[in-house]
Structures are given as C-alpha cells and as structure tokens.
Amino acid sequence: MRFKTWMIAGALALAGVTMSAAQAQQSLILEFVDGDNLDVVYPDSTAFSYKSGSIMEGDAIPVGSTVKTGAGTSVELTLKPNGTVIKLAKMTTFRVEGLATPQKEQNGFTLVAGKLRTVAAKGSQYSIFTSSTVAGVRGTDFSMSFEEGAKAMLLVAKGAVEFGGRGEGDSIAGAIMVGAGQFADFFKGLVASPFTPEQLAEEYGDLDIPAERLPVQAEDAVAEEKPAEAAAASPSDAVASDFSAAEPEEPAKPEPAAREDKAANAVLDWLRDVLGMEIGSVTINGDTWAKAVLQPNFAIGKLKTGLYIPIIYSSDLFDPATWYRPKGNDEWSFGFDKGWTADTWGAALADAATDLALKIKFIEYGEPLVDPFFLKIGNLNSFTIGHGLIMRNYANDSDFPSIRRIGLNLGVDAGGWGFEALTNDLTDNQVVGGRLFVRPIPDFKLAIGLSGAADLAPASDMDAATAESYGDPVFIGAGLDLDLPIVTSDAFGLRLFADGAAMVPYVRAGDTGAGAAGLRYDMVWTGSELKNWGAASGFIGNVLFIDWRLEYRYFTGAFSPAFFDAGYERRRSALVAEWAGYLSGATPIDQSPSMMGVYGEGGAAILKDKLTFTLGYFWPWSADATSLDELLSTSDDYFKAVLAIKKGLIPVFDLAGSIAYERKGFVRSIAAGGATLFDENTTFSGELSLPIPGAPNLDLAVVVSTAVERDAGGNVQYSDAEKTKPVIVPTITLETRLHF
Numbered sequence: 034m035r036f037k038t039w040m041i042a043g044a045l046a047l048a049g050v051t052m053s054a055a056q057a058q059q060s061l062i063l064e065f066v067d068g069d070n071l072d073v074v075y076p077d078s079t080a081f082s083y084k085s086g087s088i089m090e091g092d093a094i095p096v097g098s099t100v101k102t103g104a105g106t107s108v109e110l111t112l113k114p115n116g117t118v119i120k121l122a123k124m125t126t127f128r129v130e131g132l133a134t135p136q137k138e139q140n141g142f143t144l145v146a147g148k149l150r151t152v153a154a155k156g157s158q159y160s161i162f163t164s165s166t167v168a169g170v171r172g173t174d175f176s177m178s179f180e181e182g183a184k185a186m187l188l189v190a191k192g193a194v195e196f197g198g199r200g201e202g203d204s205i206a207g208a209i210m211v212g213a214g215q216f217a218d219f220f221k222g223l224v225a226s227p228f229t230p231e232q233l234a235e236e237y238g239d240l241d242i243p244a245e246r247l248p249v250q251a252e253d254a255v256a257e258e259k260p261a262e263a264a265a266a267s268p269s270d271a272v273a274s275d276f277s278a279a280e281p282e283e284p285a286k287p288e289p290a291a292r293e294d295k296a297a298n299a300v301l302d303w304l305r306d307v308l309g310m311e312i313g314s315v316t317i318n319g320d321t322w323a324k325a326v327l328q329p330n331f332a333i334g335k336l337k338t339g340l341y342i343p344i345i346y347s348s349d350l351f352d353p354a355t356w357y358r359p360k361g362n363d364e365w366s367f368g369f370d371k372g373w374t375a376d377t378w379g380a381a382l383a384d385a386a387t388d389l390a391l392k393i394k395f396i397e398y399g400e401p402l403v404d405p406f407f408l409k410i411g412n413l414n415s416f417t418i419g420h421g422l423i424m425r426n427y428a429n430d431s432d433f434p435s436i437r438r439i440g441l442n443l444g445v446d447a448g449g450w451g452f453e454a455l456t457n458d459l460t461d462n463q464v465v466g467g468r469l470f471v472r473p474i475p476d477f478k479l480a481i482g483l484s485g486a487a488d489l490a491p492a493s494d495m496d497a498a499t500a501e502s503y504g505d506p507v508f509i510g511a512g513l514d515l516d517l518p519i520v521t522s523d524a525f526g527l528r529l530f531a532d533g534a535a536m537v538p539y540v541r542a543g544d545t546g547a548g549a550a551g552l553r554y555d556m557v558w559t560g561s562e563l564k565n566w567g568a569a570s571g572f573i574g575n576v577l578f579i580d581w582r583l584e585y586r587y588f589t590g591a592f593s594p595a596f597f598d599a600g601y602e603r604r605r606s607a608l609v610a611e612w613a614g615y616l617s618g619a620t621p622i623d624q625s626p627s628m629m630g631v632y633g634e635g636g637a638a639i640l641k642d643k644l645t646f647t648l649g650y651f652w653p654w655s656a657d658a659t660s661l662d663e664l665l666s667t668s669d670d671y672f673k674a675v676l677a678i679k680k681g682l683i684p685v686f687d688l689a690g691s692i693a694y695e696r697k698g699f700v701r702s703i704a705a706g707g708a709t710l711f712d713e714n715t716t717f718s719g720e721l722s723l724p725i726p727g728a729p730n731l732d733l734a735v736v737v738s739t740a741v742e743r744d745a746g747g748n749v750q751y752s753d754a755e756k757t758k759p760v761i762v763p764t765i766t767l768e769t770r771l772h773f
Contacts, residue, residue, distance in 0.1 A: 059133040059140060060113050061094045065246065068106030068123075074099045100127045102147070107239065109246065112140065115154040116248030120240050122148040130162070131681060148178035150240035153192075154248035160203070166219045167205045169195040175211075176236045185219035187211055188228055188236045197223065322347055322357055324766075328394065335404070339411075341394035341437070359437055364388045387460050390439045401444055401453065402516070402528070402573075409442040414599060416442050416455050418466050422532040422569050423510040424486045424597035426695075427464065429457040431602050431716055432740045448472070453484075463490045464597065470516070480516040484534075485509070486597055491605045494741075494749040499756050503613040504547025507539040510596055520574075527574040530584075535566040536592050538612060547616040556590075556615065556622070564622055565590030571632075582634040586653065589627045591615050593669060594651075599695045603713045603741055603759060610755055628653040634673070643682040649673040652700065670700045680722075692719040711739050713759055736766040 063073075071083035076097030081088035083106075094100065094110065102108055102125045110119045112132075117140075121127050125147025133140050140159035152174045153159070161168045163179045166187075173192025179185050187196050193212045198219065200206030209225055211217050216228040216236075327342040344350060345357035353365060363370050367388050368381030399407030401417060409415070412430035429440045439460055444453035450471045457464035466486030472479060488508040492500035512534030519527040535557045543550025556565050571584025586594050591612060614620030636647030652670040677691040697714040711717060718738040725731040742750040742760040750760045 059115070061129055061132060062111045062113055063088065063090055063092050063094060063108065064111040064118070065109040066090055066106070067108070068102075070103030070106040071108060072101045072103075074101070094129055096129050096132055098129050099145070100129075101125070109242065111246075112154070112157070115157055117154045117157045117159070118152045118242055118247060120150045120242055122150075122239050125149060133158070144177055144179050146179060146181065148176065148236070148240070150174075150176040150237065150242070152242060152247050162199060162203065165199055167197060167199050167203060169205055169208075176240055178236065183220060186216060186236070187218075188216040188232065189213055190233075190237070320347075323350070325350060335398050337395070337397045339394040339396075340392055341412075342392050359391075362387070364391050387439075390459070391437050393439065405446045405448075407442075407444050409440070411440060412438055413440050413442065416440065416457070416466075416597075418453060418455070418486055419468050419482055419484045419512070419514050420516070420530045420532050420569070420573070421595055422514070422534045422567060423484060423512050423595075424466055425595040426599050427457075427597040427601055428599045428716065429464075429602070431599070436743075444468075449475075451480075463493060464488050464601075466597075468514075470514075478518050482514040482516065483512075484514060485511045488597070488601075488605065492609045494606050494759070495609070495756055496748075500609075501542040502546050503609045504540040504545050504550075504616060505542040506547060506609060506612060506616070507541065508596075508608070508612070509537045509539060510534055511537065523575075523577075525574070525576055527572060529572055531568075531570040533566065533568045534592070536590075536596065538616060540616060546619075547613040548618065553616060565592050567592040567594055569594055569632075578639060579635060579637045581636075582632070582649075584632050585629070586632055586651070587627070587629045588653075590622050594632075595671075598697075599716045600697060600714055603716070603761070604697075606749070606751070606756065607713060607758060627657060628655055628669075630654060632671070636675070640682060643679040645675070645677040645679075647673065647675040668700045669698050672696045672699060688721065688723050690719075690721040693717065711761055711763075713741075713761060715739065715761070734767075736764075738764045740764045 470482035567588030630653035634649030
C-alpha cells in the first residue's frame with residue numbers, strides 16, 4: 034500500500050514541476066522597411082505588396098507566410114513580446130514556419146535564399162532552416178547567407194549557434210558549435226573558423242540595426258560592439274575592430290543560476306518529448322471512473338514504444354481498493370495477491386509478468402512487406418497476414434482501455450525465405466496466425482507464400498450452454514499467395530500480388546446446432562464442387578507521399594475477404610451463429626451467392642506529416658442477383674475513413690485531433706430497414722485536444738469511442754435472445770493532459 038501511494042505521489046509531483054514553464058504567444062511584426070520592393074505571400078497564396086499599400090509597417094506576418102525583398106529593399110521583423118529582431122537584406126526570400134505558443138516554445142524560420150541577421154532577446158529559442166542546413170539558436174547575434182548548392186554561411190558576432198546539416202525530422206545532422214568571432218560554411222567543410230574583418234564587413238555591411246530598435250536584453254552586447262565615440266561609424270567597422278585579431282572570443286562562463294536553469298530546461302524538454310500524463314474521467318461499461326494515466330512514448334529510429342501506466346479509480350486515487358481491475362485482475366499487485374511462497378511462486382511470477390506486460394501499450398519496429406524484420410507487441414489495430422485476404426488490420430484494442438491485451442506480431446525476411454507469426458494476446462491466445470514464404474528463383478523477387486489464421490475460441494464471449502449449442506467451433510482460414518515487388522522507392526513503388534484462401538471450421542461440440550464434430554472440410558470441397566473460398570489480385574503502391582491499393586475480389590459461400598478485420602472482435606458471436614447454420618445445413622451454402630467487386634484505398638501524410646488521411650471502399654455485387662433489392666440485401670460493403678491532425682497545423686489554435694471509422698454491411702442494413710451508424714459491425718474512435726491558455730503543458734481532450742458492454746465479471750452483454758449481437762455503448766473520456 035505504502036509503495037503504491039508513494040509511487041503515485043511521486044508521479045503527480047513530477048507532473049506539477051512542469052506547470053511553471055509558460056511562454057507568451059509570439060507574433061511577428063513588420064517593424065521597418067527601407068525601400069518599397071517588398072512582397073508578402075500569405076499561406077493561402079494571397080500576395081500583398083508594400084508598394085501598393087496592401088501591407089505596411091506594423092502589420093503582423095502570419096505563420097506560413099513568405100517575405101520577399103527585391104533590389105534595394107531591406108526589412109526588419111520583430112518578434113513580440115520578447116523583442117528579437119530579424120533583418121532581411123535585399124534579394125532575400127524568408128518563410129515563417131512556426132511561432133512560439135504557450136504550448137510550444139520554439140520559433141522556426143526558413144531562409145530560402147539571400148541573407149539575414151538576427152539579434153535575439155534573452156531566453157529566445159528558434160531555428161533557422163535552409164534546404165541544406167539547420168541553425169539552432171538560444172539568444173545571440175549572427176548573420177546567415179544562403180545560395181542553393183553554393184553557399185550556406187553562418188557568421189556569429191555574439192553568443193553561439195549550433196549549426197549543421199538538415200537531418201531527419203528537421204534535426205541537426207553532424208552538428209558543430211560556432212562561437213563568437215567564428216564562421217562556418219556548410220558547402221566548404223562545415224568547420225568553425227575565425228572570421229576576418231573583411232568577411233565580417235561583407236556579411237554585416239548591409240545589415241545595420243540601430244540601437245534603439247535592438248531588443249533590450251541585447252543592449253550590453255551592443256555597448257561592447259559599438260562604443261559611444263564610434264557611434265557614427267558603421268556597425269561593421271565597430272564590430273570589426275573587436276575582432277581585428279581574428280581570434281574567437283572566449284565564451285563567458287555561465288553563472289550558477291544560469292547553469293541550473295539550463296539544466297532544468299534540458300530536463301523539461303526531454304520530459305515534454307517523451308512523457309505524457311492524463312487526468313480526467315473515462316466511461317467503462319456505462320460506469321464513470323476517474324483516472325490518472327502516464328503514457329510516455331519513445332522513438333529511436335524505427336523502434337517505437339508506448340507505455341500505459343494507469344490508475345483508474347472510483348473514488349480515491351490513493352486507495353487501491355477503489356481502483357479498476359480489468360477482468361478482475363489487480364494489475365498493481367505484481368504477484369503479491371498470489372503470495373510469494375514456495376507453493377505459489379509460479380503463479381505469483383506469472384501474475385507479476387502479466388502486470389508488467391499490461392503497462393506496455395505498444396512496441397513497434399519496422400513494417401511488413403517493407404523491412405527484413407518487423408515486430409509489434411501490445412494493444413494494436415494493424416495485425417495483417419500477407420496481403421490481408423484472411424486477416425487485415427485486425428484489432429485487439431477495440432475495447433481499450435477496459436480490455437487490455439498483449440498481442441504479438443513479428444516477421445522475418447531472410448531473402449530466400451521468411452515467415453510471419455501473430456497472436457492477439459500472449460496471456461490468452463485465442464486468435465493466432467502465420468505465413469511462411471519462399472523465393473524459389475535466385476535473384477528474383479517473386480515470393481510464394483502459405484498462410485493461415487484461426488480463432489480458437491470464437492464463442493468465448495457466450496456462456497457455456499450457448500457456445501455448445503452452436504458447436505463451440507474453431508474458425509480456420511488457410512491460403513496461398515504470390516508476391517512480386519516491381520518497383521521499390523520512396524518516389525514510386527509498385528507491388529503485384531495474387532491471393533487465394535478458404536475457410537475450414539472445426540466443430541468441437543458435435544451433434545448440436547452445428548452438425549457433426551471434427552474438421553469440416555466438406556465446407557470447402559464436396560467431391561465435385563469447390564465452395565466457401567475467395568481470391569484477390571491487384572496492386573499496392575505509392576506515388577511520392579500517396580499510398581494506394583487497388584484490387585479485384587471474388588468470393589463464394591460464407592467466405593468474406595479480410596475475415597479477421599478491425600471489427601471482428603465485435604462480430605465473432607454473430608459469426609458463430611451464422612456458421613452454425615451453414616454447418617448444420619439449416620442454411621444451405623448455396624444460399625450465399627458468389628460475390629465480386631473492386632476495393633480501392635488511398636491515403637497520404639502531408640504538411641510535414643501534420644495532416645494524415647486514409648479512405649477506402651468496397652461494394653461487392655452478386656453474380657446471381659436478379660434484382661436491385663436482392664443486390665442490396667446481399668451486399669456486405671466495407672467503408673474506412675481515417676483523419677488525423679497534429680499540433681502545429683492550424684496557426685491560430687494549436688489543436689490536435691483524429692477520427693477513425695470502419696463499417697461493414699452498411700448498404701445491407703439500409704436495405705433491411707435497420708441502418709445504424711454504430712453497431713457490432715462498426716469500430717469508431719475520435720479525439721479532440723485543445724491547449725489551455727496560459728498553461729504550456731496542459732491540454733483539454735475529449736475522446737469518444739464505442740465498446741462492447743460487459744458486466745462486472747467481464748461477460749459480454751447481448752441485445753438479442755440468441756446472444757449473437759453484443760450491446761455497443763459509447764465510451765466518452767474527458768481528460769486534462771499534462772505534457773512533460
């Protein structure tokens with residue numbers, strides 16, 4: 034008890050530390066214009082000209098705008114309220130990428146071409162990009178000039194700048210530190226060297242900023258650069274005299290308080306990136322619970338990890354007796370509820386391992402069909418075997434967090450052969466699958482694969498008597514596939530595939546509502562007829578940032594493509610009842626007509642991955658339909674829509690959100706007169722996160738999803754007497770999220 038209390042108190046105390054780091058909303062102002070050859074292009078491509086009077090001194094420059102100075106014109110831009118000044122020389126193109134908000138301390142700008150000088154206010158943080166380089170700044174006076182492919186020079190008069198190539202995710206690759214009195218050129222070796230008076234005069238000569246327009250925090254630096262008796266001289270001459278010996282200035286040793294602030298900020302920056310906390314409420318099975326959840330995320334290259342460390346409680350955060358227990362398990366006991374004795378250590382060890390594993394939300398490395406090795410562990414929504422004819426985007430997290438699982442999906446491509454394997458839950462293996470493939474022709478990419486998937490307990494959500502009455506079956510799917518990558522590149526990719534598969538159920542409880550016991554291969558082959566099978570062939574590819582998929586599908590009997598999909602967990606009881614009819618002969622297999630159709634899917638991540646969307650649709654038609662009513666009543670269509678917005682996309686409101694909707698059989702439900710947007714054939718989730726003004730680490734989030742209703746013992750509740758249609762209830766979570 035004491036351990037748990039101290040653990041929670043420590044987590045909450047750590048959250049409180051981050052509440053102090055507030056920064057005011059920044060704006061970029063057109064402060065001063067020398068000349069009239071100035072254009073500003075807004076994010077919507079609307080152009081404003083200084084010469085025509087459509088933009089003037091004092092106007093704000095919004096995020097996403099491009100500022101262009103022509104011959105004989107220079108401008109000064111000021112960040113308010115902190116006072117940082119950016120001066121653009123003539124013939125310069127400059128873009129505003131982002132401005133600091135209470136939730137994001139960093140300012141970002143791009144020097145497309147030309148030259149600039151910045152004199153930063155104390156405590157300012159910003160990055161200046163070119164197409165080749167990144168300069169990371171925390172308070173300094175420097176100039177930067179850029180000519181594509183020829184010159185990317187940074188010259189520092191005061192302070193220090195981290196400078197290097199533009200790496201993945203706009204990181205600084207091969208970074209060096211350029212100190213006061215030094216310069217570096219990316220295209221000339223990227224080495225920090227002392228600059229000469231001539232270099233200083235060339236770079237600073239047309240970038241003079243009067244002292245009265247410099248930020249207050251920079252006055253001391255100006256006094257050092259420009260003595261009063263030399264006020265009439267040009268700033269380049271004054272500064273040049275300071276560096277006439279061409280020796281770099283010895284950096285001043287930071288005061289102890291400054292060192293402490295820097296260390297504290299570094300810790301806060303790291304925590305903000307990797308650790309998140311949510312405090313709010315969540316609805317589970319119709320009951321409202323309070324929650325405090327830590328959800329740190331880590332990414333190292335292709336490895337991505339997310340933890341889920343929850344305290345979900347009814348009344349008292351510090352009283353474990355009031356905490357929610359998924360499936361009755363006390364996930365914070367770590368085996369102590371079993372007892373660590375000589376007789377119970379095995380059970381205690383298993384319980385401790387389970388409790389630890391439940392804290393893993395996901396671990397992912399690599400991608401199927403792309404990387405030679407991929408691994409996925411945890412609560413996932415993308416389990417896929419091969420090209421997905423049997424299983425595609427199967428989700429074991431549809432009822433998260435009320436039901437948490439430890440799924441596993443891994444694959445190896447050794448060149449001449451490879452395999453994939455998966456399970457929906459390492460602690461309760463019910464849905465399992467795998468694929469084995471070989472490339473029989475050396476130096477040729479054609480692969481031949483054999484795949485299979487099975488639900489070992491599709492009737493597990495039913496009570497024992499109901500499950501037995503339906504034969505307590507095992508759903509088994511097996512298939513053969515061909516895979517041929519034709520082109521593989523980031524700019525263009527094309528993969529040809531062809532799959533065939535069939536469903537062969539196994540009946541455990543014979544002589545019930547499902548007919549004879551055993552492996553029912555008669556569902557596939559009767560001696561003269563092949564039935565209950567499906568095939569798909571098409572292309573998967575990408576064009577630049579657009580991923581797409583186009584395939585033709587044909588299937589017969591009770592088979593349907595992607596049998597194990599995102600909504601399978603909610604339909605499995607209904608499928609047990611449906612298949613019992615086929616297995617017993619009560620529903621003749623030939624009453625399920627042959628179907629065909631084309632499935633198309635496309636998606637993209639644009640605007641620096643801040644906007645992501647995917648759309649897919651499949652409407653099969655029956656080869657045997659004789660009327661429109663029959664066509665509609667037998668169409669088991671599929672629709673998928675996903676949209677995600679990351680912070681930083683919308684300039685005014687730094688919000689984030691997502692929505693995901695998948696639905697099977699919508700057209701058929703319309704034809705039957707019982708159409709609903711949310712039922713057992715649907716998976717839905719949505720989220721909207723808004724920053725709280727004045728609190729840099731706080732967001733208010735609303736999360737909405739659907740879940741299967743369960744009683745206190747974890748048993749599924751049904752809406753029909755046959756116990757085939759689970760009750761679907763909304764899950765609404767209101768959260769206050771602390772971002773460290």
